[in-house]
Amino acid sequence: MLAIYKALFNHVIDQYDLSIKNPCHGIKHFSVVKKLKYLPKDKDIEAVKKICDNKQKFLFVIIFIP
Numbered sequence: 001m002l003a004i005y006k007a008l009f010n011h012v013i014d015q016y017d018l019s020i021k022n023p024c025h026g027i028k029h030f031s032v033v034k035k036l037k038y039l040p041k042d043k044d045i046e047a048v049k050k051i052c053d054n055k056q057k058f059l060f061v062i063i064f065i066p
Contacts, residue, residue: 002029 006024013022040048045064052060 002027 002024006022009022009024012018013020049057049060
C-alpha cells in the first residue's frame with residue numbers, strides 16, 4: 001500500500017507542479033519474509049488427474065501448460 005501512496009503523491013506533485021514534499025518520503029517498508037511456495041510432487045499431480053472427469057482434465061491441461 002505504501003508504494004501506491006508514494007506513487008499517487010509523486011504523480012499529483014508532478015502533475016500540478018506543487019512545491020510540497022511527498023509525505024510518504026522516508027517511511028520504510030515492512031520487511032517481508034519470502035517463502036518458497038508449495039509445489040506438488042509429480043505423483044500428487046498424477047493422482048489428481050486420475051480422479052478428474054474430461055472437462056476437469058481439459059482445464060487441468062490448460063492451467064499447467066509449460
